[in-house]
Amino acid sequence: MFGGTGFLGRRIVKCVAQNGFAVRAVSRHPNRVRPQGGNKGIEPVEADILDASSVASAITGSYAVVNAVSLYVEREHQTFERTHVGAAADLAAAALACNADRLIHISGIGSDPRSHSKYVSARGRGEAAVASAFSGALIVRPAIMTGPDDAFLTTIIRLIRGLPLYPLFGRGQTRLQPVYVEDVAEAVARLIEEPGRKGPLELEFGGPRIYTYEGLVRQIGLEVGKSIRAVPVPFSAWKVGASIAEFLPAPPITRNQVELISEDNVAANGLTCFDELGIRPRSVEEVVRLIEQGS
Numbered sequence: 001m002f003g004g005t006g007f008l009g010r011r012i013v014k015c016v017a018q019n020g021f022a023v024r025a026v027s028r029h030p031n032r033v034r035p036q037g038g039n040k041g042i043e044p045v046e047a048d049i050l051d052a053s054s055v056a057s058a059i060t061g062s063y064a065v066v067n068a069v070s071l072y073v074e075r076e077h078q079t080f081e082r083t084h085v086g087a088a089a090d091l092a093a094a095a096l097a098c099n100a101d102r103l104i105h106i107s108g109i110g111s112d113p114r115s116h117s118k119y120v121s122a123r124g125r126g127e128a129a130v131a132s133a134f135s136g137a138l139i140v141r142p143a144i145m146t147g148p149d150d151a152f153l154t155t156i157i158r159l160i161r162g163l164p165l166y167p168l169f170g171r172g173q174t175r176l177q178p179v180y181v182e183d184v185a186e187a188v189a190r191l192i193e194e195p196g197r198k199g200p201l202e203l204e205f206g207g208p209r210i211y212t213y214e215g216l217v218r219q220i221g222l223e224v225g226k227s228i229r230a231v232p233v234p235f236s237a238w239k240v241g242a243s244i245a246e247f248l249p250a251p252p253i254t255r256n257q258v259e260l261i262s263e264d265n266v267a268a269n270g271l272t273c274f275d276e277l278g279i280r281p282r283s284v285e286e287v288v289r290l291i292e293q294g295s
Contacts, residue, residue: 001013001016001023001024001026001066001068002026002055002058002066002068002069002091003026003027003049003066003067003068003069003070003106004024004025004026004027004044004045004068005025005027005029005030005032006068006069006070007145007149008068008106008142008145008181008184008185009025009068009069010025011181011184011185012066012068012185012188012189013025013042014042014185015185015186015188015189016188016189016192017041017042018189019189019192019193020041021041022043023041023042023043024043024045024058024062025042025043025044025045026046026047026049027046027047028046028047028048029046030046049067049069049083049087049088049090049091050077050078050082050083050087052090052094055091055094056094056098059091059094059095059098059100060098061098062100063101063102063192064100064102064103064104064192065091065094065095065102065103066103066104066106066188066192067088067091067092067103067105067106067130068106069087069088070083070084071083071084072119072254072256072257073251073256081118081122083122084119084122084123084125084126085122085125085126085129086129088105088126088129088130089126089129089132089133090133091103091130092105092129092130092133092134092137093133093134095134096133096134102136102138102192102197103130103134103136103137103138104137104140104188104191104192105126105127105130105138105139105140106140106142107123107124107126107127107139108123108142108143109141109142109143109177109204109206109265109266109267110260110263110264110265111123111124111126111127111141112124113125113128117256117259117260118256119256119259119260120256120259120260120263127139127202137201138191138197139201139202139203140184140187140191140203140205141202141203141205141267142179142184142204142205142206143176143177143204143205143207143265143266143267144176144177144178144179144260144265145178145179145180145181145184146178146179146180146181146207146284147180147181147182147287147290147291148287148290148291148294150181151252152178153178153220153284153288153291154291155252156216156217156220157220157224157288157292160217160220160221160224160226160228161224161226165229165230165231166217166228166229166230166231167233168213168214168217168230168231168232169213169233169235169238169258169261169262170213170234170235170262171214171232172212172213172214172215172217172230172232173212173213173214174212174213174261174262174263174264175210175211175212175264175265175266176210176212176213176216176264176265177206177207177210177211177265177266177267177272178211178216178287179205179206179207179272179281180207180281180282180286180287182282183205183274183279183282184205186279187205187273187274187277187279190277190278190279191203191277194277204267204268204271204272204273205267205272205273205274205281206267206270207281207282207283207284208280208281208282208283209284210266210270211284213261214230217230218230219285220284220288223285223288223289223292224288224292235258235262238253238258239255239258239259241253242255242257242258243255
């Protein structure tokens with residue numbers, strides 16, 4: 001499990017381990033792996049997806065390989081091209097060489113090699129590179145993921161509570177289908193277990209309802225008991241602010257995230273693959289209540 005300490009990755013690790021698999025949670029910072037419930041089937045492994053030799057060692061003897069590594073801000077040798085295309089293809093080739101039964105590559109709805117965004121384009125080209133290197137690859141494309149420690153719903157709730165006016169992205173008309181991160185993790189775990197599932201195949205996962213961004217904000221306001229006075233803010237202004245924020249060690253927003261929110265983030269025809277896996281995706285309202293309970 002590459003990206004085993006990330007927002008989605010650590011939840012996939014937990015779900016897969018609970019289903020009886022031994023899991024290698026691979027990360028550059030294995031000390032951040034926190035096994036839950038005393039599960040001894042989780043092994044923290046230090047490796048870097050950008051280092052081919054450490055990758056080969058980490059996956060030797062594996063039944064399944066999952067790549068949940070993501071990069072939102074380029075830093076020196078960590079570029080979108082290297083991480084989302086080159087390293088993803090290298091990992092896929094290594095999985096094939098070690099005779100892994102299946103490879104699951106985590107991408108995202110909206111990934112498009114023709115996009116003008118370096119990030120979105122790299123994710124799209126990465127999907128193609130992985131499918132080419134490992135012919136049976138499963139490409140998992142979640143919508144915007146939410147959860148108690150996310151950077152999306154928790155930020156919206158904080159702004160609703162703290163600001164007299166709520167700044168919208170543009171006019172707030174981007175269409176979104178937010179999905180609960182635990183549901184995506186469970187879907188990946190079931191894809192690992194499911195016999196006979198072979199790719200190349202793209203599977204899209206979104207929540208049970210589609211919103212405009214403004215509609216989503218207003219619905220969250222209802223859930224937390226706050227009325228909303230929304231103010232449109234041009235995407236150009238958001239990009240300027242994000243370009244400044246990217247100088248911070250942990251930027252609250254990046255230009256690539258602004259570009260993502262400027263495009264609809266909805267599964268094809270609004271239909272997702274949860275039904276075929278027997279999963280009922282949780283609603284935004286349910287996730288907001290989880291966030292509120294933990295605050």
